[in-house]
Amino acid sequence: MRLSPRAKAAWRRCLTNPRVVTGGVIIGLMAVVAVLAPWLAPHDPQEQDLLATLLPPMWLAGGEARFPFGTDTLGRCIASRLMYGARIALYVAVVAATGAMILGTLLAIVAAYFGGWVDWLISRAIEVWMAFPPVVLALILLVGMGAGVNKVILAIIVIDWTRFCRVIRSEALVVMVRDYIAAAKLAGFSHRQIMLKEMLPAVLPLVITMMSIEMGIAVIVEAIMSFVGLSVEPDVPAWGVMIADARQTMHQAPWGVVLPVGAIFLAVLAFNLLGDGLRRALDTRLVLGRAEAA
Amino acid sequence: MMTLVAKGLSVSARLAGQTVTVLRDLDFAIEPGKILGLVGESGAGKSMIGRVLARSLPSGFVVSGGSLAFSAADGKVRDLVAMDGADLARLLGDRIAFIPQEPLTALNPLLTVRAQFDEHLARLGVPAGDRIARMIDALTQVRLSAPQSLVERYPFQLSGGMCQRVLIAMAFASNPALVVADEPTTALDVSTQATIVQIMRGLQRDHATAMLFITHDLRLAARVCDEIAVLYAGEVVERGPARIISQDPQHPYTRALQAANPPLRGPLTRLVTLPDQMPGLSALASLQGCRFAPRCPTRDASCETASPELRLVAPGHWVCCAPACSGSRPAVPPITRRSAEASGSEPILVVDTVAKHYPGKRDWMGRRGQGVDAVKAASLSVRPGEFVGIVGESGSGKSTLAKLIMGLEAPTAGRILIDGHDVTAPSSATRSIRLGTLQMVFQDPQSALNPRRPVERLVTQTMEAARSGASDAERLARATALLAETGLPPELINRYPAQLSGGQKQRVNIARALCVTPRLLVADEIVSGLDVSVQAQILNLLLDLRTERGIGLVFISHDLAVVRYLCTRMLVMHQGVVVEEGETDAIFARPQHPYTRALLAAAPPDELDSPWPPAPVQETLDATA
Numbered sequence: 001m002r003l004s005p006r007a008k009a010a011w012r013r014c015l016t017n018p019r020v021v022t023g024g025v026i027i028g029l030m031a032v033v034a035v036l037a038p039w040l041a042p043h044d045p046q047e048q049d050l051l052a053t054l055l056p057p058m059w060l061a062g063g064e065a066r067f068p069f070g071t072d073t074l075g076r077c078i079a080s081r082l083m084y085g086a087r088i089a090l091y092v093a094v095v096a097a098t099g100a101m102i103l104g105t106l107l108a109i110v111a112a113y114f115g116g117w118v119d120w121l122i123s124r125a126i127e128v129w130m131a132f133p134p135v136v137l138a139l140i141l142l143v144g145m146g147a148g149v150n151k152v153i154l155a156i157i158v159i160d161w162t163r164f165c166r167v168i169r170s171e172a173l174v175v176m177v178r179d180y181i182a183a184a185k186l187a188g189f190s191h192r193q194i195m196l197k198e199m200l201p202a203v204l205p206l207v208i209t210m211m212s213i214e215m216g217i218a219v220i221v222e223a224i225m226s227f228v229g230l231s232v233e234p235d236v237p238a239w240g241v242m243i244a245d246a247r248q249t250m251h252q253a254p255w256g257v258v259l260p261v262g263a264i265f266l267a268v269l270a271f272n273l274l275g276d277g278l279r280r281a282l283d284t285r286l287v288l289g290r291a292e293a294a
Numbered sequence: 295m296m297t298l299v300a301k302g303l304s305v306s307a308r309l310a311g312q313t314v315t316v317l318r319d320l321d322f323a324i325e326p327g328k329i330l331g332l333v334g335e336s337g338a339g340k341s342m343i344g345r346v347l348a349r350s351l352p353s354g355f356v357v358s359g360g361s362l363a364f365s366a367a368d369g370k371v372r373d374l375v376a377m378d379g380a381d382l383a384r385l386l387g388d389r390i391a392f393i394p395q396e397p398l399t400a401l402n403p404l405l406t407v408r409a410q411f412d413e414h415l416a417r418l419g420v421p422a423g424d425r426i427a428r429m430i431d432a433l434t435q436v437r438l439s440a441p442q443s444l445v446e447r448y449p450f451q452l453s454g455g456m457c458q459r460v461l462i463a464m465a466f467a468s469n470p471a472l473v474v475a476d477e478p479t480t481a482l483d484v485s486t487q488a489t490i491v492q493i494m495r496g497l498q499r500d501h502a503t504a505m506l507f508i509t510h511d512l513r514l515a516a517r518v519c520d521e522i523a524v525l526y527a528g529e530v531v532e533r534g535p536a537r538i539i540s541q542d543p544q545h546p547y548t549r550a551l552q553a554a555n556p557p558l559r560g561p562l563t564r565l566v567t568l569p570d571q572m573p574g575l576s577a578l579a580s581l582q583g584c585r586f587a588p589r590c591p592t593r594d595a596s597c598e599t600a601s602p603e604l605r606l607v608a609p610g611h612w613v614c615c616a617p618a619c620s621g622s623r624p625a626v627p628p629i630t631r632r633s634a635e636a637s638g639s640e641p642i643l644v645v646d647t648v649a650k651h652y653p654g655k656r657d658w659m660g661r662r663g664q665g666v667d668a669v670k671a672a673s674l675s676v677r678p679g680e681f682v683g684i685v686g687e688s689g690s691g692k693s694t695l696a697k698l699i700m701g702l703e704a705p706t707a708g709r710i711l712i713d714g715h716d717v718t719a720p721s722s723a724t725r726s727i728r729l730g731t732l733q734m735v736f737q738d739p740q741s742a743l744n745p746r747r748p749v750e751r752l753v754t755q756t757m758e759a760a761r762s763g764a765s766d767a768e769r770l771a772r773a774t775a776l777l778a779e780t781g782l783p784p785e786l787i788n789r790y791p792a793q794l795s796g797g798q799k800q801r802v803n804i805a806r807a808l809c810v811t812p813r814l815l816v817a818d819e820i821v822s823g824l825d826v827s828v829q830a831q832i833l834n835l836l837l838d839l840r841t842e843r844g845i846g847l848v849f850i851s852h853d854l855a856v857v858r859y860l861c862t863r864m865l866v867m868h869q870g871v872v873v874e875e876g877e878t879d880a881i882f883a884r885p886q887h888p889y890t891r892a893l894l895a896a897a898p899p900d901e902l903d904s905p906w907p908p909a910p911v912q913e914t915l916d917a918t919a
């Protein structure tokens with residue numbers, strides 16, 4: 001593919017930005033671990049060893065090399081469960097953020113392009129939506145739909161498309177007044193062509209930046225939901241489930257809580273670093289502060 | 295005693311590891327009560343001189359030599375380059391005042407005129423009790439009526455011309471020894487320009503102020519200034535009395551500038567154009583010898599090696615050109631504006647009393663605010679091969695009319711016909727009628743060219759539209775042909791807009807409109823952002839397109855001379871209404887509507903002996919503004 005000098009320069013800025021590189025490497029490693037979990041994990045995540053419960057990590061006194069990060073109350077390998085947990089976290093992050101991005105960006109571009117009552121309607125919808133506290137909205141949705149990891153994803157999409165829509169609409173409005181949009185109309189482009197070929201590429205840097213931030217949010221939301229038991233089945237190893245399970249024994253075996261919290265923290269930090277770095281490198285100006293101005 | 299004397303002033307910049315001389319060895323001097331004009335195209339370094347004065351050079355730029363000796367009324371001579379920053383800050387705004395290019399952005403939109411003027415007077419040490427009287431007095435001097443109520447207004451409630459008058463009043467409030475005006479009228483309409491220039495010159499004479507007048511407009515400089523220095527690529531190429539520089543320039547570049555300006559009166563000849571454009575900063579580093587040599591029509595072998603020095607050719611008249619190569623002016627053929635006229639044939643486009651009302655913005659309840667009547671009643675018709683000009687001031691509805699013609703907006707009243715088909719209401723049917731017949735060239739190529747498309751995919755954009763289904767090879771062939779037709783070198787085909795010069799971008803813009811071989815082009819201010827020498831190239835390109843293709847043109851411009859050069863017929867718009875229409879020559883000779891008369895009188899005439907701006911017209915303009 002031939003890249004424009006702009007795109008090339010943007011790539012170069014991304015690849016030399018320490019935040020982008022740090023965030024990208026952490027997420028890349030997590031993704032590798034998640035995909036290769038069945039081969040990398042020393043144990044099956046559900047395998048119980050009732051003779052070896054609440055073992056500390058191997059570098060502490062009493063730790064065993066069989067269980068590098070120790071075991072939980074049922075003697076399950078924490079390292080293996082963390083690896084499998086990364087699968088859930090990244091799955092939710094990718095699918096939910098992509099869904100919210102597609103819905104939000106689509107509506108944003110449609111609103112900016114058609115203007116008039118279409119825009120009015122979408123803008124009002126965003127306002128009404130954003131008036132609900134997201135946590136309450138999520139709980140209502142999940143109580144209504146029932147628990148499950150795909151329901152969590154759906155809830156994130158249904159709640160967070162507004163975050164994309166609001167910001168991207170104001171960016172798309174800036175693009176709309178460019179004469180090249182009028183020129184495309186005069187060239188006989190269809191509505192769809194103008195939106196996809198002229199407007200979407202112009203807002204893409206912002207979309208990518210917001211995606212990365214949204215993935216961090218999705219990781220947290222999934223962790224909370226699986227902690228309160230509204231996400232995955234209780235026997236599925238998700239980070240939130242691990243924290244919930246280790247709660248009672250927090251005083252004897254703090255690593256049972258500390259390690260999954262650390263994993264969540266690391267993932268969110270990486271997504272935020274990546275997003276922040278992309279925002280600077282792609283020059284999308286202030287991502288969140290600007291929506292209010294429009 | 296000279297107010298300002300520049301000696302060997304040089305500015306250099308570090309760019310990508312090399313040192314580039316941005317301004318080279320400038321010498322000039324301004325006497326009290328006189329105006330020195332600095333004339334040059336964009337990138338010549340005009341504004342750099344103002345920035346040296348104000349010590350606001352961009353980062354990486356430094357004064358690398360020379361001096362700027364400033365002497366105020368107290369007789370003390372100070373070197374503005376060497377002096378202490380704090381001392382300089384005391385001089386700036388007091389002894390040395392500035393009039394900026396963009397009056398609206400120079401004023402703080404959140405403060406009333408009174409608050410800003412008051413702050414300025416406080417800085418000058420005027421006691422609080424006297425300030426309002428001083429303010430009213432200063433605003434009266436710039437002929438602002440009802441200054442008492444005006445001072446309570448905010449900048450956005452004033453027109454650009456009024457803002458500029460406020461800024462002029464502020465600049466002269468301290469009775470400065472030197473005023474630096476950087477393109478003070480460029481952002482304003484012709485008629486407003488006339489008023490502003492008159493006010494500025496009046497104040498400057500009364501106060502015996504020395505003035506540095508920076509402009510790209512040689513014709514305006516000739517009217518305003520006593521002396522002119524012409525800048526090219528950071529060098530003074532010619533300096534002398536304004537009258538001589540504008541009437542009998544010696545340097546090939548000044549001659550080219552003069553020849554590139556279409557005249558307002560007299561016979562029209564084809565504009566003589568220079569190839570290319572002024573080298574950019576990075577190109578300057580590798581340029582040897584005379585910096586003008588690559589474009590000079592009279593260069594010889596020695597020009598590319600030896601840098602010429604300024605030499606005296608007549609008392610007070612300096613030229614920077616090797617004596618060996620002062621060539622003679624080439625003869626130019628008269629243009630045939632009339633000959634290609636296809637009179638008698640049916641009009642391609644008929645616009646019948648269209649109007650456009652923009653409703654106000656909806657608030658969050660969906661209610662609408664107050665609207666604007668952008669076009670109230672406009673009619674025109676264009677026949678094949680005909681060039682029709684539309685002139686009028688900013689806000690008179692010219693661009694709106696262009697959008698209506700193109701179907702980018704729907705008129706609220708009236709009809710638009712193309713080849714007899716009614717295309718008033720934009721729809722997919724009317725769009726396809728327009729597509730093959732009518733195309734538009736947009737004003738600002740920066741905004742009209744998608745920065746993510748390479749030239750090839752820009753100029754053949756119509757071939758990408760759903761219906762056409764052209765192959766890549768067809769597109770490439772078409773793009774190559776279009777580049778050749780618009781005088782662009784073929785190697786630009788894979789470039790992106792950011793890698794093109796202003797003139798090249800505008801050619802790409804035109805090439806795109808030509809892709810579907812339309813019979814009529816609508817061009818909205820397509821040369822107003824360009825330098826004169828590049829403007830001349832584009833104007834000639836349009837004339838050639840008519841000769842070769844018989845293309846018609848609706849040419850929107852605020853520049854009367856350009857409209858006269860191109861168009862056989864013209865319309866004058868004023869506040870959304872076409873107030874006059876007819877043959878260009880007839881309108882120039884016998885304007886009927888008072889607004890047309892005012893507009894014509896406001897343009898500075900080529901002959902320096904005719905008075906400008908004429909006083910009685912002035913009043914008409916103030917009344918309409």
Ligand SMILES: Nc1ncnc2c1ncn2[C@@H]1O[C@H](COP(=O)(O)OP(=O)(O)OP(=O)(O)O)[C@@H](O)[C@H]1O
Binds near residue numbers: 652666667686690852
């Ligand atoms: N989309 C719009 N919505 C509301 N008002 C508009 C819109 N477009 C133009 N106007 C208003 O209509 C009037 C005519 O504008 P137009 O752009 O046609 O002027 P113009 O003659 O082309 O001026 P210029 O020389 O500055 O380009 C102005 O008062 C302008 O503010």
Ligand code: SF4
Binds near residue numbers: 588593594614
């Ligand atoms: S020195 Fe030579 S190249 Fe330079 S302006 Fe004179 S004739 Fe042209």
Ligand SMILES: [Mg+2]
Binds near residue numbers: 692693694818819
């Ligand atoms: Mg306009």
